Amino acid sequence: MMKTISSLLGLMLLTVFVLGGCASSATSGDNKDVTVLRLGHIQSESDIWNVSSVKFAELVNEKTNGSVKVEIYPSSTLGSDRDLIEGMQIGSVDFSLVAGVMSNFYTPYSILELPYLFDDMDHMKAFLYGEGGKKLQQDMLEATGVRGLEFFIRAPRELTTNKLVEMPADLKGIKIRVPNIEASVEGWEAMGANPTPMNFSEVYSSLQTGVIDAQENPASFITSAKIHEVQDYLIKTDHVYGYVQLLMSDKTYQKLTEAEQKAVEEAAIEARDYQNELVAKADEEALQEMKDAGVEIIEVDKEAFKDLVLPVHKRLADKYGRELYDSIVNTNQ
The missing domain is CATH 3.40.190.170 (Bacterial extracellular solute-binding protein, family 7)
Incomplete structure (x- = not known):
């Protein structure tokens, strides 16, 4: 009886392992492994957040020669902002777009919500895209396990x-x-x-x-x-x-090759510029x-x-x- 139970348990564990692997990787028609990653946000499919997410996914696919595919889940399909951040911490969510809610996980972000903190848009960009913004994201990464890729600008x-x-x-x-x-x-x-x-x-x-x-x-x-x-x-x-931040689970980041990591970072910068132009026009x-x-x-x-x-x-x-x-x-x- 014990031998039979042990065999069944082993079979169940093997099944879980195989199914879990299918959620993050797949094999294309030319037998090339593809890493499939999920990006969630709370806005609708017509929102600029989603348009920019789609652009980011296209850029990642292009820059990795198809080895990384990003699937977009809008309209809180993967959960609320809090759910998305917690998901990135444990690795069940790979990317997300999140605004001020990040301050609930790393309190210094609360300062960014102060009225009249920035003199104008140029002042905000100078900080976010300079050494100050880089340090803020590095400190957040060390405190939360969530990696900041880029700050996307929002209209005032x-x-x-x-x-x-x-x-x-x-x-x-x-x-x-x-x-x-x-x-x-x-x-x-x-x-x-x-x-x-x-x-x-x-x-x-x-x-x-x-x-x-x-x-x-x-x-x-x-x-x-x-x-x-x-x-x-x-x-x-x-x-x-204001801003919305393109975030990434560091657990996911560390699973990518160096070339794929670089491709994701480059795609984030290009998607940022694309999104910022859309926001200015929409305003x-x-x-x-x-x-x-x-x-x-x-x-x-x-x-x-x-x-x-x-x-x-x-x-x-x-x-x-x-x-x-x-x-x-x-x-x-």
Whole structure:
């Protein structure tokens, strides 16, 4: 009986091993081994995140001569942002595109969410694509086992309201939806608004019914969600210059050959440039779409808003990393 049980257990283990291998490698028609990797993100198939992911997959295939194939899983098919990051840590997910949620796994990333941290887009690029960004990604890799390949740029976040806002004093009493991010909540409180964390899926109906008065997002997010249909003004606050990070499981990275690793890194840079161009174009088109729909675009003195959030900068820099904060502020453009 014991011999029979041992044989059955051995057969089961062999089956698991074989099936597990089939999930990460395959043999093409010319008998060449192909490594199949999975990239997940939370956005829809029509979103720029997905378009850029497809471009990345095409570049990896081209640069590895077909030895590495990247399959794309949009719309949270592989799980939420948190699921994707945890999957990369254990090696069940190979790549993902993730934004601010990474701060839940490596807290210094919280500093990147501070309103008015970056002076403009050039300032952010100078840091992210310079030595500061490289060091941040290396520190994250050592702390989490997740490798940062590239930072993809997002358009600046803008404020939309049904009340004219020209200076911080005009924010008094305004209920504004914000993501559930410490820097965002504290930043808008400091500017005089009443921030209300809420899922993005609830924003349109909440604006429509008056549960909230305002919200803030990149222009293309605003138009894709039709938020401009229930808001009269877009205030050009440019309060957060954001990013989405192309991440990779280090467990997966270490399984590739040196040539394949180099190919993945080169593909990430080219996909980054491709995505950044798409974002800039989409932002311009979204602003024009809102103008055409009758939304009034308001320019403001950003320094007046920034001055109010500097105490929040100090507190969170002391909490999450003064060295990182200072390196960002002192980055030469």
